[in-house]
Amino acid sequence: MRKEVSDLTERKEKKMKSRKILSIVQMNDSHAYMDSHQEMFWQGDDVVYHPVGGYARIATLVKQIRAESQGRVLFCDCGDTLHGTFPALDTQGKALIPVLNSLGLDAMTAHWEFAYGPKVFHQRVSELNYPMLAINVYDKETKKLGYQPYIVKEIGGLRIGLVGIASNIVDKTMPPSYSEGIYFTMGREELSPIIETLRTQEKVDLIVLISHLGFPQEMELLSEVHGIDVCLSGHTHNRLYEPALQGKTLVMQSGCHGSFLGRLDLEVEGGQIVDYRHWLIEVAADIQPDPSADELIRHALAPYKGDLSEVAGETATALNRGTTLEATMDNFLLQALLENTGAKLAFSNGWRYGAPIVPGKVTLNDLYNIIPMNPPVSTVELTGEELAMMLEENLERTFSADSYQQMGGYIKRCLGLNVYFKIENPPGHRIQKLFVGNEDVHPGRYYTATFVTPQGVSQKYGRKRENQSERIVDAMRKYLTRHHPVRAELRGTFVAV
DSSP states (O other): HHHHHHHHHHHHHHHHHHOEEEEEEEEEEOTTOOOOOEEEETTEEEEEEEEEEEHHHHHHHHHHHHHTTTOOOOEEOSSSOOOSSHHHHHTGGGGGGGHTTTTTEEEEOOGGGGGGOHHHHHHHEEEESSSOOOOSEEEEOOBBBBOOOOEEEEETTEEEEEEEESOOHHHSSGGGGTTTEEEEOOOOHHHHHHHHHHHHHHHOOEEEEEEOSOHHHHHHHHHHOOOSEEEESSOOOOOSSSOOOEEEEEEEOSSSSSSEEEEEEEEEETTTEEEEEEEEEEEEEEOOOOHHHHHHHHHHHGGGHOOOOOEEEEESBBBOOOOOOOHHHHHHHHHHHHHHHHHEEEEEEEOOOOOBBBBBEEEEEHHHHOOOOOOOOEEEEEEEEHHHHHHHHHHHHOOSSSGOOOOOSSSSSSESSEEEEEETTTTTTTTEEEETTEEOOTTTTTEEEEESSTTTTTTTTTTEEEEEEEEEHHHHHHHHSSSSBBBBOOOEEEEEO
């Protein structure tokens, strides 16, 4: 009996020794928030805010994980990293390079990084000490891939294939300059052959997908294409407190603004994940910043500290973008547009990025965080028919039953109208009633509208399109001086019925 127990124990020990351990750390959608910032948290039936984030605290957490895991760590970034704050845009992402290079990242993919144009982004990629991966970005002339599709890393005795899929909507919903000379696919056709190459030729133990398609799109893709072990998801700012399972693939996504890191500890045996543990880690304000990373951040932000700390006004409303149908942050922006132009309607894109602004002082930095591109205030005349078409298109891109047709952002932000709609209806048939003011929209009537960027009102809609001399940050500053404090509560612009 003792010998049998001894043999069993020995077999268990051998089995445990044959298992390989790996910690995967994920950062996604940090949007160039180098320092701490406010973040929004749901608590029962209320919302609370407190400061979190900053790359120096992320550096501390990653170093702790490396120590705990004895260096067996894979650290990946799912993109939306080099764009989103004034210092990032002012330097076309260059201000972040020394900071990111200090973090020990293994690979990334991208989305808003293309906002500087593909040529500038290629330059930024050349300055990074880790690769940009994308199986779905092609040169229009040569039809060749613009970036490495995959790499293989060896960590802790494991061969790991890393595959990248960039956001596929850059050439579909974003300004044309973002995709000049390149085009994007979903990556569905390209993924299977790469999985085959990694398994049969590269002899990898694990395949990790670094994606910026969005959580719904990735879940659909993984239902069609098998062989991915872990999908690091980005774009849709989901806080997944435990991984989703699609077939045999573990899918994780970790919030936004660098407010969270995702950690997934794997036990791997014979090329199979046999056990795992997951944490969504809040990058809390009481975490001690890493001194080296902190110094790099101070240096990067120093040229902007004085100007961006200027107080532009005060808000009585907590301004956030954490809600799908309508958001207080965008209502503030739209109120400024309406007052600036005297238009009847106002539109902006349903951006997800932009850290909350709590009641109290509003700084110039806060205004640039709302809309870091600082585009001109624009005006246009739209027919009632065009209004309905534009809104139906946006509702389909937000709520499509086909995940591949979802191309958000949130719902287009609007003021001056009211939309009553059925989420579940097919494309083109969601709107039940549409009002401008208290009147039904008339298909043939023209309505004056103000907006920012072609994502607010696409080029294909309207007449008499003009860019005004004033830019949106100045328009918001003026609005703050006239309204002290600002109030921008939810108005029920979109109502799901």
